[in-house]
Structure formats: C-alpha cells, structure tokens
Amino acid sequence: MRLYALCDQDLLDKKGLSLEDFISTAxxxxxxxxxxxxxxxxxxxxxxxxxxxxxxxxxFLIVNDAYELIEFCDGVHVGQEDLMAIDKDIFAAVKIIREVIKKDKILGISTHNEKEILEANQMDLNYIGLGAYRNTDTKNNVTTVLGEKLDSLASLSKHYVAAIGGVKESDKFSHVTYHVVGSGLL
Known part of the structure; x- marks a missing residue:
C-alpha cells in the first residue's frame, strides 16, 4: 500500500487540528x-x-485545483467540475493546465466511471483519482459509490490509479497504486 495523504483544510479546521499535526501524521x-x-x-x-x-x-506535494501555484509544489490535482470551469472541453482544459505546469510536474484528475477513465487515457496525465470507494464525511456531493467495482475499473486505466473517497489504509486492491486517505489519518 502506497499512501497519498489528502490534507483538507476544512477538515483540519472542523477537527481543530493544525497543518503541522497533519504533516507529522502523514x-x-x-x-x-x-x-x-x-x-x-x-x-x-x-x-x-x-x-x-x-x-x-x-x-511529493500536490495542490488541489490552484495550478497557478505550481512553482510551490510538485503537481496539481483537478476534479471534473474544476476542469469544466477552465474549459467546457475537458481535453482542452487538461492541455491548458499542462502548458502552465510543464512536463516535469505531476498532473492528476478525478474520475468516477468507465467513460471518464477512458477519456483520461487519452490525456497527458500522470495519474487518475478514482472513486468514491465508499461514502465519506468530507465530500457531501458524492453521487456514485463504486465499492468493489473500483478495482476492476482501475484496471482500465493506462495511468497510475489513486483510490479516493472513504479509502482506508487496510483496503486491498489489485489495480490501484495509491490509497488516498484523508480523514482516516486523523
């Protein structure tokens, strides 16, 4: 299991934890x-x-969405809705981000189903986030919980896969590179 720690500021604030607390645990x-x-x-x-x-x-330090801050980190992760805010054509949005962050930086996007995975396979990415694996308290807009289907969907990706959404360190996957754990670390 390779750990990808999700440091969500809202969650830290809600639990009364500092950034230092989270980084120390990670x-x-x-x-x-x-x-x-x-x-x-x-x-x-x-x-x-x-x-x-x-x-x-x-x-490796990844920033969520704020790709204009790439000089302060190693990469950026962007969700589907945030891609659409950059350009209605998600392929164009990924190209715009890649032009800003350059080839030597990490780029990942969120995916939730087979269609989005297959689209991501055609993009210049380093990884995809795939989920949600199970329901989570930190995201209240989750419409699809993949459960056990997540691992078989992960096998469709040509990129590294980071399992997202309610993932625990103890979860077992065959086709997933990273376990994205946020509240589970706290």
Missing amino acids: KEKNAEIIQYRNKNADIAFIKQQLIKIRKMYDG
Whole structure:
C-alpha cells in the first residue's frame, strides 16, 4: 500500500487540528504524496500553506485545483467540475493546465466511471483519482459509490490509479497504486 495523504483544510479546521499535526501524521505513516486541498481560501493563503508544508515535508506535494501555484509544489490535482470551469472541453482544459505546469510536474484528475477513465487515457496525465470507494464525511456531493467495482475499473486505466473517497489504509486492491486517505489519518 502506497499512501497519498489528502490534507483538507476544512477538515483540519472542523477537527481543530493544525497543518503541522497533519504533516507529522502523514510523515509517520510514510506518505509518498501529500495533496493540499482548500476550496474556500484565496490564492495567497493557499500559497502560504504550500510553503509551510514544503518546509516540513520533502515528499511529493500536490495542490488541489490552484495550478497557478505550481512553482510551490510538485503537481496539481483537478476534479471534473474544476476542469469544466477552465474549459467546457475537458481535453482542452487538461492541455491548458499542462502548458502552465510543464512536463516535469505531476498532473492528476478525478474520475468516477468507465467513460471518464477512458477519456483520461487519452490525456497527458500522470495519474487518475478514482472513486468514491465508499461514502465519506468530507465530500457531501458524492453521487456514485463504486465499492468493489473500483478495482476492476482501475484496471482500465493506462495511468497510475489513486483510490479516493472513504479509502482506508487496510483496503486491498489489485489495480490501484495509491490509497488516498484523508480523514482516516486523523
């Protein structure tokens, strides 16, 4: 199991935890990747948080959505709706992001079904997030829970797959590279 730690600022705030608390736990668990997600802050605050994380953590650092901050991290993760906000054509949106972040940076997108996986196979990506595996408290807009189907869907991807949504460190998959765990680390 390779750990991809999802650091969600809203969740930290709700639980009264600091960024330092989360990073310390992620390091103890040997997380290979940390994604920082903050859907409510301005770019300046997100930048400050990325700089703080970078001082505490030397693994791969991914920012959620804010690809304009790529100089402060190793990559970006973008959800389907956020791709559509960049361009109604998700293929064009991925190209726009890739042009900004360049080839040497990591790019991942969220996928939820076979159609999105097959579309992602045609994109210049490093990985896909696939889920939700099970219901989760941190995302209240989950429409599809994949459950046991997640692993067979993962086999369709030509990219690395990060299982997302209610994933536990103890979950077993055959076709998944990373377990994305957020609240499960807290």
